[in-house]
Amino acid sequence: MWFWALAVWFGPTTAATTGFAVECDGNQAMIAYDAPSFSSFNYDSGAVLLAGGGSERSQRPDVHFTRFAKFLAAEGTAPNLMYHYTTASESSFANGLWEGSSVTDKLYTDAAQASQELGIPVSNKVIPIQNTGQFIPNAPSTVQRSFRFTGGGSDFINPQAVPPSQLFPAQPIGPH
């Protein structure tokens, strides 16, 4: 399962966390691997993880990405992540995740599917969040049906705000 996720994020030829390189050019981070490189995430000047305050503010995207990679490596085959899907600007998460936000435990690669199952507008990014037990199942624990959305996705909520240090760089997603 997680190798699939790595393949989605880091490219089909790179399953190991050491198999990619990160270059920073201004505000844009490029992830390169054996296949042609692609832009994985972009930071505006108020980037989510760079504007978190304190020591976070001084870190560059590659630092965060390295931290993310190390985290994945340390987690082995089953990283404990939750996911927040959004269209909000990354700067909206500079202070972390608001109390009472909805997250799910599934990494979707199709924004349209995520929209249907989570009952939200079609997202353009997903924010991985380190799961430290700060999320509890919502009540109900799966998204309910509405006329517009099928629902059915797992729904978790954070009773307390999540600090920015537990958020990883946003990853772009789009409809297939």
Added chain:
Amino acid sequence: MNEADFAALNEHLEEVRPIFDAFCARHGLVYVNRKSLGRYPRIRIERPGEPTIWFDLWMEFNKDGQRFEQFRRDLPYELSAGASLVVQDGSKNGIRFDKCFQCFSGKPFDQVGAVLQGEMEKHLPTLEGWDAQYLKNNGEKVQLGT
């Protein structure tokens, strides 16, 4: 948008809440946990059972499929209604059979209060006529969770 913006965006729903209160009291429905509905303006009521029947009023999205960020009284609202039946099939969360329909859509909020009660009263008997077997035969099957 910040949390205060979302709170402001939801304020107008207080105008129709008495209609839901009265309908719930009359027919034994209850409000669904607001935290399960997101921050966007929405009210959902249900009568738990087998099946659970529900009504769902929400502010629709804009033409681009995204959320409106500032309230106007002409913003479109949709009322939908349906029934859901969860069946345990050995998977973690089970499967759900859903059937639903629109009562109205694209209705400016200004006009919602005038028709809300009548629409719910009109469609409640339809929902009450759907039993578990009907949903299994005619509902959409959704695998719950991951």
